[in-house]
Structure formats: structure tokens, C-alpha cells
Amino acid sequence: MAELLLELLSEEIPARMQARAAEDLKRLMADGLKAAGLEFTSVRAFATPRRLALVVDGLPTARADVSEEKRGPRVGAPEQAIQGFLRGAGLASLDQAEKRDTGKGEFWFAVARKKGGPTADALPGIIETAMKALPWPKSMKWGSGTMAWVRPLQSIVALFDGKVLSGEIAPGGAMAPVKFGDTTRGHRFLSNGEIKVRGFADYVAQLEAAHVILDSAVRKKIILDGAEKLCADAQVSFNSDDALLEEVAGLVEWPVPLLGTIDAQFMAVPSEVLIVSMKTHQRYFATIQHDGRLASRFVVVANNVAPDGGATIVDGNERVLRARLADAKFFWDHDRKSTLEDRLPALKDIVFHAKLGSQADRILRIESLADKIAAHVPGADPAQAVLAAHLCKADLVSGMVGEFPELQGVMGRYYALEEKLPAAIADAIGEHYAPAGPNDHCPSAPLSIVVALADKLDSLISFWSIGEKPTGSRDPFALRRAALGIIRIVVENGIRLPLKKFFEADDLMAFFAERLKVQMREKGVRYDVVDAVFALGGEDDLVRLLARVEAVQSFLGTEAGKNLLTAYGRAANIVRVEERKDKTLTARIQGALDALLFAQDEEKALQAQLAGLSLSKRIEREDFVGAMNELAGLREPIDAFFEKVTVNVVDNDRLRVNRLKLLNQIRSTMDSVADFSRIEG
Amino acid sequence: MSDRSARLKPTCFQELILTLQDYWAQQGCLILQPFDMEMGAGTFHTATTLRALGPKPWYAAYVQPSRRPKDGRYGDNPMRLQHYYQFQAILKPSPPDILERYLGSLEAIGIDTSLHDIRFVEDDWESPTLGAWGLGWEVWCDGSEVSQFTYFQQVGGIDVDLVSGEITYGLERLAMYLFDKKSIFELPFNRTDSDVPLSYGDVFLQNEREQSAYNFEFADTDMLFRHFADAEKECGRLIERKLPLPAYEQCIKASHCFNLLDARGVISVTERQSYILRVRDLAKACCEAWLATQKVPA
Numbered sequence: 001m002a003e004l005l006l007e008l009l010s011e012e013i014p015a016r017m018q019a020r021a022a023e024d025l026k027r028l029m030a031d032g033l034k035a036a037g038l039e040f041t042s043v044r045a046f047a048t049p050r051r052l053a054l055v056v057d058g059l060p061t062a063r064a065d066v067s068e069e070k071r072g073p074r075v076g077a078p079e080q081a082i083q084g085f086l087r088g089a090g091l092a093s094l095d096q097a098e099k100r101d102t103g104k105g106e107f108w109f110a111v112a113r114k115k116g117g118p119t120a121d122a123l124p125g126i127i128e129t130a131m132k133a134l135p136w137p138k139s140m141k142w143g144s145g146t147m148a149w150v151r152p153l154q155s156i157v158a159l160f161d162g163k164v165l166s167g168e169i170a171p172g173g174a175m176a177p178v179k180f181g182d183t184t185r186g187h188r189f190l191s192n193g194e195i196k197v198r199g200f201a202d203y204v205a206q207l208e209a210a211h212v213i214l215d216s217a218v219r220k221k222i223i224l225d226g227a228e229k230l231c232a233d234a235q236v237s238f239n240s241d242d243a244l245l246e247e248v249a250g251l252v253e254w255p256v257p258l259l260g261t262i263d264a265q266f267m268a269v270p271s272e273v274l275i276v277s278m279k280t281h282q283r284y285f286a287t288i289q290h291d292g293r294l295a296s297r298f299v300v301v302a303n304n305v306a307p308d309g310g311a312t313i314v315d316g317n318e319r320v321l322r323a324r325l326a327d328a329k330f331f332w333d334h335d336r337k338s339t340l341e342d343r344l345p346a347l348k349d350i351v352f353h354a355k356l357g358s359q360a361d362r363i364l365r366i367e368s369l370a371d372k373i374a375a376h377v378p379g380a381d382p383a384q385a386v387l388a389a390h391l392c393k394a395d396l397v398s399g400m401v402g403e404f405p406e407l408q409g410v411m412g413r414y415y416a417l418e419e420k421l422p423a424a425i426a427d428a429i430g431e432h433y434a435p436a437g438p439n440d441h442c443p444s445a446p447l448s449i450v451v452a453l454a455d456k457l458d459s460l461i462s463f464w465s466i467g468e469k470p471t472g473s474r475d476p477f478a479l480r481r482a483a484l485g486i487i488r489i490v491v492e493n494g495i496r497l498p499l500k501k502f503f504e505a506d507d508l509m510a511f512f513a514e515r516l517k518v519q520m521r522e523k524g525v526r527y528d529v530v531d532a533v534f535a536l537g538g539e540d541d542l543v544r545l546l547a548r549v550e551a552v553q554s555f556l557g558t559e560a561g562k563n564l565l566t567a568y569g570r571a572a573n574i575v576r577v578e579e580r581k582d583k584t585l586t587a588r589i590q591g592a593l594d595a596l597l598f599a600q601d602e603e604k605a606l607q608a609q610l611a612g613l614s615l616s617k618r619i620e621r622e623d624f625v626g627a628m629n630e631l632a633g634l635r636e637p638i639d640a641f642f643e644k645v646t647v648n649v650v651d652n653d654r655l656r657v658n659r660l661k662l663l664n665q666i667r668s669t670m671d672s673v674a675d676f677s678r679i680e681g
Numbered sequence: 682m683s684d685r686s687a688r689l690k691p692t693c694f695q696e697l698i699l700t701l702q703d704y705w706a707q708q709g710c711l712i713l714q715p716f717d718m719e720m721g722a723g724t725f726h727t728a729t730t731l732r733a734l735g736p737k738p739w740y741a742a743y744v745q746p747s748r749r750p751k752d753g754r755y756g757d758n759p760m761r762l763q764h765y766y767q768f769q770a771i772l773k774p775s776p777p778d779i780l781e782r783y784l785g786s787l788e789a790i791g792i793d794t795s796l797h798d799i800r801f802v803e804d805d806w807e808s809p810t811l812g813a814w815g816l817g818w819e820v821w822c823d824g825s826e827v828s829q830f831t832y833f834q835q836v837g838g839i840d841v842d843l844v845s846g847e848i849t850y851g852l853e854r855l856a857m858y859l860f861d862k863k864s865i866f867e868l869p870f871n872r873t874d875s876d877v878p879l880s881y882g883d884v885f886l887q888n889e890r891e892q893s894a895y896n897f898e899f900a901d902t903d904m905l906f907r908h909f910a911d912a913e914k915e916c917g918r919l920i921e922r923k924l925p926l927p928a929y930e931q932c933i934k935a936s937h938c939f940n941l942l943d944a945r946g947v948i949s950v951t952e953r954q955s956y957i958l959r960v961r962d963l964a965k966a967c968c969e970a971w972l973a974t975q976k977v978p979a
Contacts (some may be wrong), residue, residue, distance in 0.1 A: 141844050
């Protein structure tokens with residue numbers, strides 16, 4: 001058993017592409033090895049800013065010869081079949097095939113003999129194929145070459161069983177081929193010259209000596225541990241951020257966390273602004289004081305061990321942060337000189353969508369929706385809701401949001417507070433984009449609910465009206481997210497919102513139902529039950545719909561429920577079979593039963609039970625649990641009926657039709673609660 | 682090492698330029714002079730846009746005064762100018778050690794890479810008006826952007842034959858970093874121990890004020906619309922005559938007219954895109970005509 005070590009050294013690989021590239025390399029190499037009949041025990045891949053590395057363990061040093069046989073058509077088969085066989089087997093003519101008698105006649109056989117031999121002979125081709133197939137999100141050419149890679153490729157380590165594989169990658173043009181070898185380079189600034197490696201363990205150890213930590217998980221741990229220690233010493237706590245950590249670990253081969261200080265003059269700027277500015281522009285981590293407020297220290301992760309202990313690096317980073325935050329402070333001070341109302345005219349010039357007008361047009365729509373929605377949200381004053389809607393997009397034309405688009409809403413809230421608008425209006429502006437995803441916070445204050453709903457409903461209704469509906473994976477206007485947002489707000493706050501008051505389109509209602517199923521599936525709500533309730537039609541109040549769904553689902557979990565579902569299926573089935581035989585039956589089994597025709601106690605009892613139900617009243621009162629209890633009461637008479645009564649009596653058609661009517665009533669009664677035919681047993 | 686390469690690290694704006702010129706001359710670059718027309722960036726110089734196309738190798742470096750009318754702040758913003766300088770080096774085809782050469786230029790201007798934290802942060806470059814794009818990085822020194830580095834992939838919508846490595850230094854920003862100044866206008870333009878020591882502000886502050894007023898308030902927009910249309914027409918006429926170099930100058934002219942009109946706020950969002958496309962069409966036509974003069978007969 002032997003080890004394969006591969007390293008592809010290049011100029012700096014974008015941080016966001018590294019993890020995916022390592023995974024792709026692993027997958028492509030594993031596929032290539034398997035396709036070549038090379039088994040192995042494990043394969044691991046790693047990425048740093050300058051290299052992709054891969055180690056495969058437990059490879060055989062040689063493969064035996066294998067021959068694969070493929071049976072073709074019968075000798076004398078039509079030409080077309082013969083040609084197909086030859087193509088499939090990769091043969092030029094029948095001379096290369098063998099004739100064999102299988103006992104059932106003579107057939108053509110293609111025999112492919114795969115030459116075995118040293119594994120080392122097969123590996124270069126597998127490596128080259130994997131490299132060519134590696135799907136970089138963006139790749140480039142360099143020099144005079146024609147090869148595409150993420151950035152110029154510099155060297156390749158390819159060692160099998162401790163020996164250099166014979167191979168090379170030719171970038172094309174007038175460029176020298178990159179030969180497989182056993183040398184690489186360490187850290188760009190903290191090491192010198194080439195490193196000769198003998199195998200994976202040696203490679204990892206020598207890289208570390210040359211200031212390269214190969215494994216990004218280890219780099220992350222070094223960053224976290226280092227940052228936490230620095231923070232503890234400075235009596236602040238580290239505000240970790242997974243996405244930022246991932247990115248920073250992809251920017252450094254030798255992480256050195258350092259602590260810097262935010263100039264005191266900037267601490268009055270909203271903390272969201274400081275955090276975003278530090279993160280997006282500078283890749284710094286924020287730190288937090290014991291009382292939860294932003295602390296004036298930040299963590300920068302350098303890629304260098306400087307002889308002065310990092311003092312110059314920290315000083316430089318503090319300077320650049322001062323310049324950045326001076327910009328942010330300028331926007332903060334400048335933006336507060338105008339009111340949100342002052343900004344509104346500028347929204348007329350911002351196109352929201354070519355067919356849907358400007359942001360100003362959009363605001364008018366949101367205002368009108370907010371006015372209508374407020375009537376359905378307890379505690380929401382319509383005038384205040386309209387004012388919040390009126391101002392909710394004004395921060396889009398502020399300097400700060402121009403610079404940091406991700407602060408939309410957040411800044412609007414701050415500016416509203418600065419101009420002494422009521423806190424509830426400021427919060428409604430601040431929260432109107434929420435929830436932005438399944439884990440985002442969901443508004444719960446009345447005004448916030450109204451404006452957040454109005455914003456999302458406007459998107460859905462407007463884009464629907466111009467035919468921009470999501471299809472497959474295409475959802476450029478994030479309408480699925482908007483619908484999910486509405487569902488979360490309505491359901492989590494128990495808002496009784498009749499959606500059909502706001503739009504006509506049936507397919508938009510169906511879109512909500514689809515989103516609801518996706519949303520509720522995670523919470524253990526059965527999609528078939530949602531379907532069964534939704535299929536009744538006319539339901540546009542998601543809270544009521546879910547209450548009914550929950551009642552039906554819990555009923556179906558009981559013994560009575562399961563039993564009744566079986567009975568429902570049986571009744572429906574009998575009626576269906578008879579309807580198929582007799583086209584006139586459907587019309588004849590509608591309408592009232594003829595009590596005089598009842599011949600057995602069981603049918604009388606069932607009829608009485610059905611007649612005594614007050615399902616529609618209970619449903620109207622939204623007493624779904626009560627309705628289910630009534631249905632449960634049907635179980636015994638139905639069971640008794642099926643046990644004792646023959647429906648399809650042969651000699652008495654009036655009796656037969658009356659009994660079928662009874663069965664039909666079971667079906668229609670149950671269907672008034674939910675379409676049970678959609679329930680999967 | 683020659684005496685010139687042993688030059689002490691620059692202490693003022695003009696020494697920064699001289700040091701970079703020296704350094705890139707030693708790397709085998711032609712040292713060219715600025716293109717004598719208004720343009721938004723050093724990339725518009727024929728030494729980059731046109732020379733990046735075709736099969737002939739080309740190493741050049743130059744300073745290019747760059748004008749971005751919209752960035753004017755009447756000299757009030759210490760970090761923004763509507764007229765500034767870029768230093769540009771282009772190496773075609775990009776040599777394998779181009780990054781090492783670039784890092785050498787940082788050492789030359791006084792950035793000790795053992796003491797600082799140099800990073801290559803992904804930054805793809807695209808010029809919609811030139812129909813050009815490339816992949817590369819922003820280069821950071823202790824968190825401050827000190828250069829942009831791009832491997833050109835397409836220019837004028839045409840795939841390049843040889844890939845150019847293009848390095849752009851924003852000179853004012855770099856100088857502010859090197860000389861630790863909070864305002865561009867405080868940068869020493871020449872040595873502070875000169876007979877007549879002058880700051881960047883002494884040289885350019887009045888220009889920023891007046892040009893900002895022109896860009897935002899007084900530029901005659903009717904005239905500029907006419908100039909745009911004239912340049913566009915002239916460019917087309919020259920392309921037909923197979924004169925890509927004078928045609929390209931008309932393209933540069935149209936581009937600058939557009940930038941001024943944009944600063945004057947008379948181009949709406951939707952029109953904006955169509956103007957950019959019109960300039961791009963000119964640039965494409967010029968690039969194609971130029972390329973036709975460059976192909977070596979097979």
C-alpha cells in the first residue's frame with residue numbers, strides 16, 4: 001500500500017474559492033482513481049491561499065491485468081445492431097471481436113484487456129484529467145499560455161510511494177511545462193528557497209517549518225485561540241463571525257492575530273456601521289465589552305511575523321481604519337443634516353424595475369398596502385403605519401447606505417430616531433426587510449409587522465403582475481424569500497390576514513401554499529395534510545389554515561383517525577367503482593337519503609350520526625379540534641355499517657342507491673373538513 | 682547594483698514617481714510619457730489598451746494623469762480628487778516572476794516586506810467602456826490598498842493573444858500611506874528641504890476647486906452632447922479609413938465627454954447604460970482595427 005501526494009502551487013487563490021476547490025479536487029481524483037480500478041483507503045484535500053494539496057492513502061503499487069467482456073448481438077444480426085455494438089465497445093470492425101457459442105446460439109463478444117502494471121504509470125493521466133476538469137468559478141490564462149487555472153500555476157508536487165511521478169502540465173504557448181517534482185515553496189515572506197519533500201507527513205512538517213499551516217481548520221483554530229487570548233488580556237470578548245473567519249483563514253498561510261484600537265472619536269457612530277466597515281473593507285473582527293456594547297478594540301489577522309512584534313502592522317491598520325471610519329463618520333454626520341422626508345424626492349430617480357417604476361412609485365404602493373394591512377394587525381395605528389411605510393426606503397439615498405448597502409433599514413431606523421420620530425416608527429423602518437432568512441429575527445411589534453408585510457406583499461404582487469414569477473432555480477427578485485417572510489410574520493404573530501383581499505391571482509395563492517409546505521415540513525407538519533386542507537379552496541388566512549392542518553394531523557395520529565381514514569378510503573372506493581360501472585349514478589347519489597328505505601339498524605344509526613353533526617358551525621367558529629372529535633364519533637357507526645350492511649344488494653336498486661348515497665355522504669362530510677383523498681395513508 | 686537602484690527611499694511625491702520609473706526601467710520596461718488627452722485611468726493609454734492586443738511582446742511603464750469629474754469635491758475632501766495620478770506598468774506576456782518583480786517595487790519605494798503585512802486580496806477588474814476584463818488582486822499593505830494587479834483576459838471584447846500583467850499604483854493614496862499624511866493636499870510634492878518646498882495642495886488645490894465647479898456646475902452640456910456625437914461620428918469615419926490610432930483618440934474624447942455629462946447629472950440611469958455601450962462600441966471597433974495591423978502574417 002502506498003501514498004500519493006499532490007500539491008498544486010499557484011499565485012494567490014481567492015479565499016472564497018479555496019474550500020470548494022479542495023473538495024472538487026478530492027472528488028475528481030477519487031473518481032479518476034476508481035475509474036482506473038485503483039482502490040484506496042482514504043483521500044484528503046487541503047487549501048491555502050497559494051496551494052491545493054491532496055493525499056491519497058492505501059493505494060496499491062501495481063494493478064493486475066484485467067479483461068472485461070461484453071456480449072454483443074447474435075452473429076448475423078442486422079447491420080445496425082452490429083454497428084451499435086462496435087461503437088459501444090470502441091472496436092473498429094468485427095475482426096477485433098470474437099465469435100462464441102453460448103449454447104443459445106453464436107454471439108459476438110468484445111474482449112477489452114486492460115493492461116495492469118505499476119500504479120505510477122496510471123497516476124499522471126488521472127492527475128491531468130482531474131486538473132482539467134476542476135471547475136473554478138473564474139479562471140484565467142497567463143503569459144503566452146492557453147491553459148486556464150484560477151491564477152498562474154507555479155509548480156506541482158506529485159509523489160507516489162515517495163517517488164516523483166513522471167509527468168508535466170503544459171500551459172501552452174511558448175511557456176515551459178510545469179514538471180511534476182518533489183519541491184515546493186513555503187511562506188511568501190517568511191521562508192526562503194525551495195523545500196524538498198518525501199511524503200505527506202514530511203510535507204506538512206516542512207511546510208509548518210516554512211511558516212505554512214496546510215489545514216484551514218487548524219488556521220481557524222489558531223486565529224480563534226489567538227484572538228480570544230488577546231481579547232481576554234484586553235478585557236473584552238471576541239465577536240466571532242463564521243463567514244469572516246472562513247475568509248480570513250483563506251487569506252493567510254501563517255495567521256498572526258493582532259489587536260488594534262479604534263480611535264475614540266468614532267465610537268459615537270452606530271456600532272453596526274463600525275462593524276460593517278471593519279468587516280467588509282478591512283476583514284477585521286469586532287470585540288465586545290462586558291455590557292454587550294461594541295468595544296474599541298479590533299482583531300486583525302496578519303500573514304507575517306514581524307521583527308517588531310507587529311507594531312508597524314497594527315499601526316498601519318489603525319491608520320487605514322481611521323481613514324475608513326472618517327468616511328463613515330462623515331456620512332453619519334452629513335446624513336443627519338437632512339430628514340428622511342427630505343430624501344424622498346431623490347427616490348423618484350431610482351428605478352426599482354423598468355416595468356414597475358421608481359422607488360418612489362413603490363413607496364406609494366407600500367403605503368397603500370400598509371394602510372389596508374393595519375386593519376388586520378391589532379395595535380397598529382393606520383396613520384402611523386402609513387408614515388413608517390412612507391419613510392421606510394428613504395435611507396437608500398443616504399450617503400451611508402450608498403457606501404454600505406447592507407445597512408439599509410438599520411440606518412433608516414437611526415436617522416428616524418435622530419429626528420425624534422416615535423420609536424415604533426423607527427423600529428418599523430429598521431425591521432421592514434426582516435426576516436431575511438429562516439434564521440433571521442422576525443418582527444413582532446405591530447407597526448413593524450405591518451410595514452414588513454407591506455414591503456413583501458408589494459414585491460410579490462408587483463412582480464407577479466408583470467409575469468416575473470420564480471421558475472426552477474431562477475428567482476432573481478427573491479420572491480420565495482418574500483413569501484416565506486410573510487408566512488413567518490403571519491404565523492409567528494398569529495396575524496389574521498385574508499390574503500385574497502390583496503391579490504386575485506390563484507397561482508400566487510398556490511405559491512404561498514407551496515412555500516407554506518416547505519416552511520412547515522421542517523416543523524413536522526405533513527405536506528399532504530396541508531394539501532388536503534388547501535385543496536378545499538377559498539382559504540386565504542394562513543393562521544386558520546394551519547390551525548385546521550394541525551387539528552387534522554393530530555386527529556390522523558389517533559386510532560380513531562387512522563381507522564376513519566381507512567373507512568373513508570373504503571367508502572370512496574366503493575362509490576368510485578360503482579360510478580365507473582354506471583355513468584348515471586353520480587347524479588343519482590346526490591341529495592337527501594330516503595329514510596323509509598333503511599332496512600338495517602346500522603344504516604339508520606350511521607345516518608343519524610351524520611345528520612347530527614354540526615361540522616360547518618364548528619368550522620365557522622374555527623373549532624377544528626371539536627370538528628375532529630365529531631368526526632371521531634363516526635368511527636363506530638361506520639365500522640358497524642361496513643360489518644353488517646351489504647351496499648350493492650343485487651335485487652333492489654333503490655336500496656342500493658340509497659346506501660351509496662350514505663357512503664357518498666361520509667365522503668362529502670369528511671371532505672368538508674379536509675380533502676381526505678389527498679392524505680397519504 | 683547601480684547607483685540609481687540604491688536610491689534612498691522616496692520622501693516626497695515626485696521621488697515616488699522617479700523611484701517607480703527607475704525600478705520598472707530596470708525591469709526592462711519602456712518609460713513612456715502620459716497620453717496627452719483627458720482620460721479616466723491609465724488603462725486608456727494606447728500603451729495599455731491597444732498594446733495589450735496582438736501577438737507582440739510589450740513592457741512599458743508610465744504615469745497617467747487621470748480625470749474622474751464625478752470624484753471632484755472642490756478640494757474639501759482630503760482623500761478625493763477629480764484629477765489624480767496613476768502609475769502603470771504593463772508586462773506582456775506576463776513573466777512567471779511578475780509578482781516577485783512587483784514586490785521588488787514595494788521594497789524600492791521603502792516598504793520593508795518583512796516588517797509589513799502584504800496581502801493579495803481577490804479583485805477582478807472590469808472596464809465596461811473598454812469592453813475589458815481581467816482577474817487579479819488588490820494588494821494590501823497593513824490593510825491599505827497600495828496597488829491593483831490584473832491579468833488582462835479581454836480588451837475591446839477581444840480575447841488577448843498574450844496575457845498582460847498590469848500593475849496600477851494610485852500614487853496619491855500610496856504616497857499618503859508612505860508619508861503618513863491624512864490629506865492628499867498635505868503631501869510633500871518635492872523634498873521638504875528643497876529651495877522651494879511645495880505641497881500637493883500648493884500645486885493642485887486651486888485646480889480641484891475650479892475644475893469641480895466646472896465639472897458640476899458650468900460645463901456646457903449642450904456642447905458636450907455635441908462633442909460626444911461628433912467624436913462618435915469621427916471615430917466611425919476613421920475606423921472605415923483603417924486609422925485605428927486617431928480613431929481611438931476620438932473614442933477617448935467621447936468617453937471623457939460622457940464622464941463630464943455624467944458629473945453634470947444630465948444623464949438618466951437608463952441613458953447611462955446606453956452611453957456606456959456606445960463608447961464600448963467605439964472602443965471595440967478601434968481595438969479590432971488596431972489588431973488587424975498587428976497580426977503577423979501566418
